[in-house]
Amino acid sequence: MSEMFVVAHISDLHFNGSEHHRSRVESVLHYINSRAEGIDALLITGDLVDRGTAAEYDEAFETIHSPLPTVITIGNHDDREHYNDRFRHDPSLAHANSSLTVNGVQLLLVDSSIPGRAGGYIDDDDLDWLEDQLHDAEPGTPALVAFHHPPVTVHMSYMDTIRQTGEERLAELVDRYPNIVAFLCGHIHSAAVTTFAGRPLCVAPGVSSTLNLPFEGSGVLNEGQPPGIAFHLIGDDNRIVTHFRAVMD
Template sequence: MFVIAHLSDPHLDGTVVARDRLRSVVNYLRAFSRPVDVVLVTGDLADHGLPAEYADVAAELALDVPVLMLPGNHDVSAPLRAGLPVESPGEGHPVHQVQDVGTARFVLLDTSVPGEDHGLLSAESLEWLAGVLAEPVDGPLFVAFHHPPNKLQHPVLDQWILQDAEPFAAVLRGKPITAILTGHVHNGVSTTFAGHPLLVAPGIRSTAPLPFEPAAANGLVDVEAPPGLALHLVADGQPLVTVYRAITSS
């Protein structure tokens, strides 16, 4: 069995509160009777994109297993590249990566648009992705990025999802993708996109209630809700299984 711990949106900002929420998730993983095979963090690693914030991210996610990280809309390419162990061709923006862990391949896309909250993939990025997906892969294949392309039926969050998603869907259709993994909306979500499972990790820093749920005390997000994560379980000959967990203690 291959286990992916899927984290998202820690928004480290130099405060003890943000650090401790991420630390509670990491401590939960450290308590497993067997380590996960890989940790994937789908963006908004830092809250302001500052070098000191990325130093904190690196320190808090210093684990004995591979840790894969990609940018979100709060991240900034240059300090992220300088402060974190990303393996991305070129310089600056975007920060696309291909990472192999065991027999699994992770295609990590940068859907961020500098200075904006929504996501977008350029024609050049889609061309790069098509080339990567044309390469043969023997094991499971995951495509991960920050901004989900599907609406959550939330009047605010739906403004900030991946824009112009149809050309992206055209690249993904028919490819042997095990699942698409995203974050950004601070909710654990299971849906589909381009014929593939689309699995969204909960937010670590906060949770965004849906419009018909009890409203958060301070507006858009509930900073008191427990941090969460997704565990994706891959077993030979079996469908992918995802378990969502809320971490109520450190």
Template sequence: MLIAQVTDIHLGFEPDNPAEFNRKRLDQVLKQLKSMVPKPDCLIATGDLTEFGDADSYRRLKNAFAQLDFPVWPMVGNHDIRANFAAHFPDVPGHDGFVQYEFDAGPLRVLMLDTLEDGRHGGAFCAVRAAWLTARLDEDRARPTVVVMHHPPVEVGIEWMNTHPEEDWVQRFRACVAERSNIVAIICGHLHRPITTQWEGTTIAICPATSPQVALDMSPIDPERPDNRPMIIADPPAFALHWWNGSELITHFDTAGAHVMLAQFDAKMQGLVRSLIAERPA
């Protein structure tokens, strides 16, 4: 099972430009995903699909996804507006007004969570959403399950983008997933960087953005003293691939576009490939 992930598309950042920079970056990633062998079984789009939550940006996003020949499962982030999202993605299930649902991914069960709170940049996870997640997890305590959400529930060291581990919503989410041995990964976006960590007995994998990335700067920041540090950088558009090997979920991060090739599988490399494969059990 191969699940592709894109996140933080921020379509509509240039609202009067149908050929905007962020759309070009998204198209680069989608083109690469379409040409992959093997092809992804599905794509998850983990929030901040648009910059302003406007209807036209969701229309253009839906048109962009239409070029794919595998299912796309989107969710909302803090830049999204649920009503406009729902109008253009009416087939995406919801619960009590939240974009929260599950789908089958072959051997995996995927639970998509809504961590949007209007007017807040950081995450949220209220009692209603927590009750839904708890009920879904209680339904099946054995099947390998992936939890997907926009906001990571962890502090990552980039101070201006951090989530404080004692925030109420983090504590509520932690209570839902604690001691759930069948959760094989928590997949997130929001931070515009590739990050992994261990948390509550599972792996958190945070995908970099298709839009520009957040600069890696872990020095303290004083909100009252601008210091001209880089914040957003034009690194290449990126994506993640989550591969279920039958017992573990393996996450790869990559960027779209050409990569400089230093070696290829030709006669010179054939001996190495043969010897590496021969070392494995039959």
């Protein structure tokens, strides 16, 4: 690993044909892409689009451009088939898992979406895939494990009803891999930091919108918040430091 590993993490783009959402995505991508020389990868943790239509994926595909190696997984607003058609071009890839090793860090993206459901669950095949990836890596390689749905509650009453469940199976796997540095996710449209299975769990801000905490307002959306990015940095001590950035238009 050169001096420092950096991944730019964005989430919940929710392309829906509106100029508002598209321009927020363009703003964060411009911020990241114009600093690409110092960044190793771009990570997008799902809810690329809002309703899962082919037209929304066309818009997402036309807008998401970066010189960085880019890895994406999907969320509850995504449609696995339309996503695969537009972004992967390989019908054999049933689930949106992917693995990228760059600058000495293994980025592992696991599909936590359940077709037709808002909540999340990593099914057994995908957990097996994750374990295979961890097992086959060079021993001691620092790993970041990313998915859409947080596997813990976050004190957001609706989001807590549609979090990732079955998380004890993931925690059990994680116990065998001390080289997992942190978990990365999205879904709650709120930059947040907590822990899961004894490791940091960092949630990217929502690009399309931010959701209110119970004491912030009675509406669902926190209208005043700009789109944002989480930059996750890993140094020689294999410890994660996350810096959040809000991006003004």
